Amino acid sequence: MKKLDWLIPLIVILLLVNLSGIFNPMVVNAAKYAQVAREILHNHDWVNMTIGHEPYEQKPPLLFWIGASFFSIFGVSGAVYKAGVLLVSLLGVFATFKLGELLYDRKTGKIAAFFWISSLGYIHFHADIHTDTLLVVPVMLAIWQYALYFKSKREINFYLGAVAVGFAMLTKGPVGMLIPGAAVGMHLLLTKNYKAILNYRWLLAIPLVGLIILPALWSLFQHFGIEGLKFYFWTNNMGRVTGSYRGTNSDPFFYIHTILYLIAPWMIFGFAGLFLQIREKIVNRKNPINSNEFYTLGGVMVYLIIASVAKQKNPHYAMAVLPLILLMGARWAVKIYESTNYRQLKKVISWIHLFIALALVLAVLPFLLYYFPNAKIWVWFVVVALTVFLGYSLSWKNSLHKQLTSLFLAISIFMFTLNAHILPNLAKFHSPVEACKTFNEKAGDQAKLHIFSEQARYWGIFFYAKNYGSYLITEDDFKNANLPAGDWIYTGVEGKGLLDEMQVSYEQVAEMKHRSLSRISMKVINPKTRESKLEKLYLLRLTE
Numbered sequence: 001m002k003k004l005d006w007l008i009p010l011i012v013i014l015l016l017v018n019l020s021g022i023f024n025p026m027v028v029n030a031a032k033y034a035q036v037a038r039e040i041l042h043n044h045d046w047v048n049m050t051i052g053h054e055p056y057e058q059k060p061p062l063l064f065w066i067g068a069s070f071f072s073i074f075g076v077s078g079a080v081y082k083a084g085v086l087l088v089s090l091l092g093v094f095a096t097f098k099l100g101e102l103l104y105d106r107k108t109g110k111i112a113a114f115f116w117i118s119s120l121g122y123i124h125f126h127a128d129i130h131t132d133t134l135l136v137v138p139v140m141l142a143i144w145q146y147a148l149y150f151k152s153k154r155e156i157n158f159y160l161g162a163v164a165v166g167f168a169m170l171t172k173g174p175v176g177m178l179i180p181g182a183a184v185g186m187h188l189l190l191t192k193n194y195k196a197i198l199n200y201r202w203l204l205a206i207p208l209v210g211l212i213i214l215p216a217l218w219s220l221f222q223h224f225g226i227e228g229l230k231f232y233f234w235t236n237n238m239g240r241v242t243g244s245y246r247g248t249n250s251d252p253f254f255y256i257h258t259i260l261y262l263i264a265p266w267m268i269f270g271f272a273g274l275f276l277q278i279r280e281k282i283v284n285r286k287n288p289i290n291s292n293e294f295y296t297l298g299g300v301m302v303y304l305i306i307a308s309v310a311k312q313k314n315p316h317y318a319m320a321v322l323p324l325i326l327l328m329g330a331r332w333a334v335k336i337y338e339s340t341n342y343r344q345l346k347k348v349i350s351w352i353h354l355f356i357a358l359a360l361v362l363a364v365l366p367f368l369l370y371y372f373p374n375a376k377i378w379v380w381f382v383v384v385a386l387t388v389f390l391g392y393s394l395s396w397k398n399s400l401h402k403q404l405t406s407l408f409l410a411i412s413i414f415m416f417t418l419n420a421h422i423l424p425n426l427a428k429f430h431s432p433v434e435a436c437k438t439f440n441e442k443a444g445d446q447a448k449l450h451i452f453s454e455q456a457r458y459w460g461i462f463f464y465a466k467n468y469g470s471y472l473i474t475e476d477d478f479k480n481a482n483l484p485a486g487d488w489i490y491t492g493v494e495g496k497g498l499l500d501e502m503q504v505s506y507e508q509v510a511e512m513k514h515r516s517l518s519r520i521s522m523k524v525i526n527p528k529t530r531e532s533k534l535e536k537l538y539l540l541r542l543t544e
Contacts, residue, residue: 037067166212186298
């Protein structure tokens with residue numbers, strides 16, 4: 001059988017793995033962003049974003065526009081939202097392929113795209129969607145188009161690059177300009193292309209980008225005046241760097257170990273590629289103009305240095321530069337396995353890859369056999385079938401093809417088990433799912449479900465409820481809301497106590513044992529210690 005014949009089954013497996021998590025509930029920010037998209041349709045307003053009927057200014061609107069667009073066509077659901085973002089993100093995969101083809105060759109581009117779409121970070125953050133999930137798309141499109149312009153000198157590519165930067169800023173503010181700016185700027189600077197740096201077209205790009213981000217700026221100015229514009233251009237980015245807005249993480253190596261698992265199972269290729277790319281540039285430092293390209297290193301290093309000194313750090317913040325790391329990894333993977341200059345390194349990497357593949361498969365067994373021993377027959381069938389396929393691939397002659405196939409199957413087994421078995425079991429303890437199911441079945445057609453107290457602030461309550469209400473924090477908020485009898489309240493122990501102090505009449509519909517899907521620990525996973533880590537949340541119905 002020809003090697004290319006494995007392409008179709010690998011694509012089928014990739015679809016299976018991604019779709020296996022499409023019906024899992026969204027939590028925290030992912031649910032919040034989906035709700036903002038839902039409220040666009042409810043308000044018939046595509047410029048002024050809201051969450052729980054209150055103005056929402058923390059993120060620009062592109063992700064919400066995409067969600068609302070798919071909702072308007074296919075209806076409101078978590079699956080529609082995830083599928084819509086996943087479809088759009090394929091443009092970023094295509095841009096990764098085209099950039100790799102442009103900078104190196106077609107094979108490198110294909111492998112880089114394959115690395116990206118099958119990485120743990122890609123699969124996970126297309127189930128737990130953040131703005132960074134979408135940010136990758138315009139960032140990669142922008143770098144590709146600018147690289148194409150400086151190679152072909154076609155005007156259209158320059159302005160398409162500017163448009164992509166505009167959409168990146170419409171996704172997450174100025175950071176959308178930082179990454180492609182660093183990638184292109186470092187390349188031009190280190191290849192001594194000073195004429196391109198002083199190109200008058202950069203001045204023409206400014207109003208084009210400004211026009212694209214105008215809806216975000218207009219909404220912020222309407223609601224918050226100059227402070228809204230300051231938030232967009234400064235506070236929401238530099239405030240996170242300095243810690244004046246949010247964040248207390250001072251770990252300078254956070255993104256090193258975070259990227260290691262986000263690009264799993266390709267972390268060895270990724271970090272070897274990054275190291276060898278830096279080494280190559282140092283060796284050729286006296287003649288950098290002939291040292292190929294600096295787009296990849298420029299985009300990665302500048303951004304990660306800034307992100308590493310920032311006081312607020314999150315795993316998804318690294319998403320936008322992962323394709324660049326994997327592109328370098330793809331380049332050096334081809335060099336290591338298809339030349340005779342890296343025989344010893346090839347052996348070492350192959351043994352490490354075998355360990356990674358076995359570790360990923362063995363990691364799912366405790367969840368299937370002990371922690372949640374209730375796996376459905378079809379889950380076992382898929383896991384066993386993929387494991388047999390993996391065992392067969394490990395018998396092949398050592399080659400790049402073997403490494404790609406075996407590691408892909410290993411991460412597929414791990415992520416499929418996570419999406420199809422582990423997360424659905426953990427979701428049973430994420431009480432907003434149960435609360436909304438009960439509310440949707442039992443509440444009247446006009447009843448609304450409200451959140452009361454910070455302990456109960458789970459935006460999935462609004463997104464999954466048939467009629468969402470308001471987020472009420474204090475006693476005054478509750479009194480001023482003047483909620484009618486028949487409305488429902490989702491609250492915690494503290495909120496329930498405040499309602500009792502205010503002598504609010506209510507019926508307790510459900511007392512739920514709760515643990516957020518965003519706060520899972522081994523004590524929650526272990527059935528022997530799980531009960532001690534669960535808290536109580538309540539679903540109440542207001543009465544006369």
